[in-house]
Amino acid sequence: MKNLGDMMKQMQEVQARMQEMQARLEDLDVVGTSGAGLVSVTLNGKGAMKGISIDQSLMSDDREMLEDLIVAAHADARQKMETALAEEMKQLTGGLPLPPGLNLGF
Secondary structure, three states, X not given: OHHHHHHHHHHHHHHHHHHHHHHHHHHOEEEEEEOOOOEXXXXXXXXXXXXXXXXXXXXXXXXXXXXXXXXXXXXXXXHHHHHHHHHHHHHHOOOOOOOOOOOOOO
16 A cells, blocks of 8 residues: 555646646746737647737738738747756656647646
8 A cells, every 4th residue: 555655646746747737837928929920929838828919010011921920930839848847847747758639727
């Protein structure tokens, strides 16, 4: 029974570390850019958009280009956020690979 008790203790420690990581992700800001920095999008570590910045020079009649730049900046920020999340998970799991598709609530 000692092994079961040790396992439960380890699971509680992992759960506590996951809660800490989720709190850090809320505070994490990642910025994605496009158009050589003319458009930037800020996401938190959970993927929620916190802000957008558009250079005044883009405020013209080329609406489609501006929309494309916003989408590209968001994709850049999303990729950076996912990289940061992967690093956090690597630290949490001690470098152990998790099975693909395993959702730990993020």
